[in-house]
Amino acid sequence: MAAARHSTLDFMLGxxxxxxxxxxxxxxxxxxQGMAESVHTWQNHGYLATYTNKNGSxxxxxIYPHGLVLLDLQSYDGDARGKEEIDSILNKVEERMKExxxxxxxxxxxxxxxxxxxxxxxxWPTADGHLGEYDIDEVVYDEDSPYQNIKILHSKQFxxxxxxxxxxxxxESDLAYTRxxxxxxxxxxxxxxxxxxxxxxxxxxCEIVKLKPKMVTMVLIEDCIPVLKRYAKxxxxxxxxxxxxxxxxxxxxxxxxxxxxxxxxxxDLSMKVLKQDGKYFTQGNCVNLTEALSLYEEQLGRxxxxxxFSKEIVCVPSYLELWVxxxxxxxxxx
Amino acid sequence: MAAARHSTLDFMLGxxxxxxxxxxxxxxxxxxQGMAESVHTWQNHGYLATYTNKNGSxxxxxIYPHGLVLLDLQSYDGDARGKEEIDSILNKVEERMKExxxxxxxxxxxxxxxxxxxxxxxxWPTADGHLGEYDIDEVVYDEDSPYQNIKILHSKQFxxxxxxxxxxxxxESDLAYTRxxxxxxxxxxxxxxxxxxxxxxxxxxCEIVKLKPKMVTMVLIEDCIPVLKRYAKxxxxxxxxxxxxxxxxxxxxxxxxxxxxxxxxxxDLSMKVLKQDGKYFTQGNCVNLTEALSLYEEQLGRxxxxxxFSKEIVCVPSYLELWVxxxxxxxxxx
Numbered sequence: 001m002a003a004a005r006h007s008t009l010d011f012m013l014g015x016x017x018x019x020x021x022x023x024x025x026x027x028x029x030x031x032x033q034g035m036a037e038s039v040h041t042w043q044n045h046g047y048l049a050t051y052t053n054k055n056g057s058x059x060x061x062x063i064y065p066h067g068l069v070l071l072d073l074q075s076y077d078g079d080a081r082g083k084e085e086i087d088s089i090l091n092k093v094e095e096r097m098k099e100x101x102x103x104x105x106x107x108x109x110x111x112x113x114x115x116x117x118x119x120x121x122x123x124w125p126t127a128d129g130h131l132g133e134y135d136i137d138e139v140v141y142d143e144d145s146p147y148q149n150i151k152i153l154h155s156k157q158f159x160x161x162x163x164x165x166x167x168x169x170x171x172e173s174d175l176a177y178t179r180x181x182x183x184x185x186x187x188x189x190x191x192x193x194x195x196x197x198x199x200x201x202x203x204x205x206c207e208i209v210k211l212k213p214k215m216v217t218m219v220l221i222e223d224c225i226p227v228l229k230r231y232a233k234x235x236x237x238x239x240x241x242x243x244x245x246x247x248x249x250x251x252x253x254x255x256x257x258x259x260x261x262x263x264x265x266x267x268d269l270s271m272k273v274l275k276q277d278g279k280y281f282t283q284g285n286c287v288n289l290t291e292a293l294s295l296y297e298e299q300l301g302r303x304x305x306x307x308x309f310s311k312e313i314v315c316v317p318s319y320l321e322l323w324v325x326x327x328x329x330x331x332x333x334x
Numbered sequence: 335m336a337a338a339r340h341s342t343l344d345f346m347l348g349x350x351x352x353x354x355x356x357x358x359x360x361x362x363x364x365x366x367q368g369m370a371e372s373v374h375t376w377q378n379h380g381y382l383a384t385y386t387n388k389n390g391s392x393x394x395x396x397i398y399p400h401g402l403v404l405l406d407l408q409s410y411d412g413d414a415r416g417k418e419e420i421d422s423i424l425n426k427v428e429e430r431m432k433e434x435x436x437x438x439x440x441x442x443x444x445x446x447x448x449x450x451x452x453x454x455x456x457x458w459p460t461a462d463g464h465l466g467e468y469d470i471d472e473v474v475y476d477e478d479s480p481y482q483n484i485k486i487l488h489s490k491q492f493x494x495x496x497x498x499x500x501x502x503x504x505x506e507s508d509l510a511y512t513r514x515x516x517x518x519x520x521x522x523x524x525x526x527x528x529x530x531x532x533x534x535x536x537x538x539x540c541e542i543v544k545l546k547p548k549m550v551t552m553v554l555i556e557d558c559i560p561v562l563k564r565y566a567k568x569x570x571x572x573x574x575x576x577x578x579x580x581x582x583x584x585x586x587x588x589x590x591x592x593x594x595x596x597x598x599x600x601x602d603l604s605m606k607v608l609k610q611d612g613k614y615f616t617q618g619n620c621v622n623l624t625e626a627l628s629l630y631e632e633q634l635g636r637x638x639x640x641x642x643f644s645k646e647i648v649c650v651p652s653y654l655e656l657w658v659x660x661x662x663x664x665x666x667x668x
Contacts, residue, residue, distance in 0.1 A: 002400060006342075012451045038372065038384075045390030050372075056379030060394065062408060066336060068451040072406065074396060111448070111457055112465045117346045117402040122464075123445055130456075130467040131446045132654070135622055157621045157656045173656065176649070287491045288469055315510070317649040317656060320466070322491045322507065 003118035005077040009090050011097050012107040013067035019047045022063055025100045029092045030059060033085065057082060059089070067106070069097065077115050086113075120153070124168050126321040128288040134161070134318075158318040162201060170201055171318035178203040180314040180325040181244055181281050189213045195231075195238040195273065197224045197266070198245035208242075228269035237275045243282040264299045267328075271305055276330055284324035287313055293324055306331040337452035339411040343424050345431050346441040347401035353381045356397055359434045363426045364393060367419065391416060393423070401440070403431070411449050420447075454487070458502050460655040462622035468495070468652075492652040496535060504535055505652035512537040514648040514659040515578055515615050523547045529565075529572040529607065531558045531600070532579035542576075562603035571609045577616040598633045601662075605639055610664055618658035621647055627658055640665040 023039070027049075030037065035051035035058075042048075049061040057075030064070075071093055075082045094108060112133070115122065122136045138154040151163040159172025170177055179185060182204060189211035196204050196218040205218055217238075219227050224245065243266065270280055285292050300309055309328040316323050357373070361383075364371065369385035369392075376382075378399070385393040391409030398404075405427055409416045428442060446467070449456065456470045472488040485497040493506025504511055513519060516538060523545035530538050530552040539552055551572075553561050558579065577600065604614055619626050634643055643662040650657050 002398070002402070004396070004398065004402060004404060006404075006406075008340075008448075008450070010450050036374075038374070040370075040372070040384070040386045040392075042386075042388070042390055048384070048386060048392055050374070050382070050384055052374045052376075052382060054376070056376055056398070058374075058382055058396070060406075062338070062392070064336070064338065064390070064410075064451075068336070068338060070338060070340075070408070070450055072340075072394075074404070076398075107455075109450075109455065109457070112459050112463050114342075114445070114465070116342070116344045116404055116443075117398075121441075121443065123443070125446050128469065129446050130469060131448070131465060132467070133464040135462065135464060135655075173649070315507070315649055315651040320654050321469075322651060 003077040004074050004116045005083070005086070005113050006116055007073040007086055007090060007113040008109075008111050009071040009073075009093060010109040011069040011101075012109075013069065013101055014106040015067055015101075017046065017063050017065055017067050017069060019063045019065060022069060022097070022100060023047055023049060023061070025096055026061060026093055029089060029096060033089065035059065055082065057086070077118065124163065124166070126319065127167075127286040128321060130321070132320045134158070136161075155318065161318055168318060170203070170316075173317040174319075175203075175207075176314055177283070177316045177323070178207050180312060180316075180323075181242055181283055182208060183240070183279060183281050183327060184312060184314075184325075187240065187279060189240065192239035193217075193237075194240045194242065195219070195270075197228075197241065197243045197270070199242065200244075204242055204244060225265065225269065228266070228273060232269060232272040236273060237278070238273055239275055239278050241270045241274050241278065241280045243270060243280065260295065260299055263296070264302060267299060268304050271303055271307065271328075271330065274330065276333070278329065280326075280328040282326050282328070284311065284326050286319070287322045287324055296326075300328060337411040338408055338450045339417070339420070339447050340450055341407040341420055341424060341447040342443075342445050343405040343407075343427060344443040345403040345435075346443075347403065347435055348440040349401055349435075351380065351397050351399055351401050351403060353397045353399060356403060356431070356434060357381055357383060357395070359430055360395060360427055363423060363430060367423065369393065389416065391420070411452065458497065458500070460653065461501075461620040462655060464655070466654040468492070470495075489652070495652055502652060504537070504650075507651040508653075509537075509541075510648055511617070511650045511657070512541050514646060514650075514657075515576055515617055516542060517574070517613060517615050517661060518646060518648075518659075521574065521613060523574065526573035527551075527571075528574045528576065529553070531562075531575065531577045531604070533576065534578075538576055538578060559599065559603065562600070562607060566603060566606040570607060571612070572607055573609055573612050575604045575608050575612065575614045577604060577614065594629065594633055597630070598636060601633060602638050605637055605641065605662075605664065608664065610667070612663065614660075614662040616660050616662070618645065618660050620653070621656045621658055630660075634662060 030051040035053045038050045040048040046065040047063040051059040060072040062070045073086050075086055120136050120139055122134050124132055126132050135156040136153045137156055140154050141152040143150055148165040153161050155161055161171040162169040192213045194213050194216045200220055208216055274280055300307055307328050308331050309326055312325050313322050314325055364385040369387045372384045374382040380399040381397040383395040394406040396404045407420050409420055454470050454473055456468050458466055460466050469490040470487045471490055474488050475486040477484055482499040487495050489495055495505040496503040526547045528547050528550045534554055542550055608614055634641055641662050642665050643660055646659050647656050648659055
């Protein structure tokens with residue numbers, strides 16, 4: 001399906017905008033393209049000029065009286081002539097605006113154009129809600145399971161990226177994630193008994209077997225709660241428990257108490273199957289979601305046994321934001 | 335200055351768009367807000383409906399006949415009621431569109447809103463031209479020098495970021511850069527003679543003195559060409575030359591031959607002041623600019639003495655893209 005290309009060009013003038021003059025000054029650029037004009041005038045909020053082209057493209061020129069002039073251009077994507085046409089309009093507008101506002105120093109901003117409605121979706125927000133554009137060149141897989149939408153998109157630089165219901169999970173470039181959730185090389189796993197909760201992409205298992213552990217148990221597609229309960233009942237204990245199961249909830253509204261209780265249940269059960277000198281590793285959240293991180297740390301203070309923890313900030317390449325990882329251990333008995 | 339908030343909501347329908355029905359179906363949502371409608375109809379390219387609100391905000395509804403429906407909403411930023419109003423419109427449109435297209439499965443995409451014309455500019459493209467939004471919360475410094483625009487912006491997660499003429503140079507989070515341009519810990523700098531070209535942010539100097547070199551010479555604000563020529567004439571040689579001077583040019587047009595010649599001149603002079611068993615370190619470019627990287631490697635084959643090189647791909651946190659670093663050394667004499 002043909003996508004649309006949306007270009008923007010913004011002027012932050014150093015002074016109030018003389019709307020009439022700007023409108024008249026730029027008009028001819030659009031008219032030269034054979035675009036039809038329609039202008040809406042506010043009493044106190046400036047102007048909106050809309051220019052439509054026969055080929056289906058259109059432009060919006062919004063002049064805010066306090067000195068902000070925003071131009072939007074939308075056209076069919078993938079049309080080389082159309083792209084040239086748009087770039088030419090943008091260049092001409094930028095040039096003309098410089099002439100029109102010679103006295104007032106201001107700022108100009110042209111963002112990379114946004115491709116909207118393309119077969120390949122390149123835009124995935126970070127966990128803290130920022131816009132991120134990826135160099136996706138292929139949709140490898142895109143299906144709805146009974147539980148979530150599963151996408152595997154190929155990025156030129158990050159390799160295949162797993163995206164679950166719109167949430168960037170992990171990419172082939174992200175060994176840093178796997179290393180961090182295994183304790184960042186500070187532990188000696190040789191001969192150790194390891195429990196992995198989740199870890200469905202297989203990276204942790206792949207890396208940890210290189211370290212010659214005695215045994216690795218991976219609870220992957222099963223519900224881990226009854227498994228942990230059974231282990232606890234049997235008195236089975238592990239040197240390391242790696243929780244790669246669930247992300248810390250992003251929202252902190254009161255109705256989500258139950259999510260925290262669920263997380264705490266898993267934490268409690270994990271502590272029960274952890275040796276006294278064992279270590280529990282997990283990922284936390286992006287560094288910017290400080291409130292969610294604090295709430296998680298609060299849960300650590302409410303477990304059945306006293307624990308201590310350390311955290312590490314790690315750059316996971318495909319995340320486009322820094323991520324917090326936790327190591328939790330039982331407090332030494334006095 | 336009041337900025338504008340630009341929100342988008344995109345529908346990729348699974349079938350051709352029935353423009354009339356969609357227009358009529360959504361109309362009331364905008365009319366309920368007291369927005370005035372104006373519709374442009376193309377013969378073959380669908381519809382553009384523009385809705386203007388008395389408070390200065392406006393919406394564009396573009397219906398492409400092949401099944402793409404794009405909504406844009408622009409309003410003053412920083413107005414809590416305005417934000418609620420916009421979110422309410424977006425939610426209602428999403429809901430109504432679901433009702434209208436019950437038979438055709440499609441995709442819906444809502445990007446994080448773009449803040450345009452704000453006092454703090456959060457949008458800085460990557461070297462390969464992708465859109466990146468940073469968590470900037472403070473403009474620490476913003477001045478034009480005789481050579482370039484110098485910005486220091488504070489990011490919540492990356493710390494202070496140095497941006498030269500719109501190009502993200504380095505942030506406080508980016509020790510990975512400094513480590514990589516020092517050879518990624520593979521070299522023993524103890525007692526060594528080191529030459530740094532550029533390195534103006536001081537990170538390399540700060541890190542390398544920790545490694546107890548014999549002597550570090552930093553050619554920072556001087557033109558390094560005459561300095562290198564003098565060293566070469568004097569027969570002065572270094573164990574390590576770290577070139578943190580210039581980025582590899584991104585554009586590869588023929589008129590830029592002179593830039594490659596300039597780069598090659600510095601490379602040649604650097605090789606002249608490098609011991610036979612010395613190492614030359616430099617940053618290359620982002621991994622995606624493969625053509626620029628190839629051209630750089632081509633230059634390495636055209637130096638006065640035969641050289642070999644290795645490269646490493648490194649994740650520099652604030653870059654939001656992977657970066658290539660080079661190590662170059664003189665070919666062993668036969």
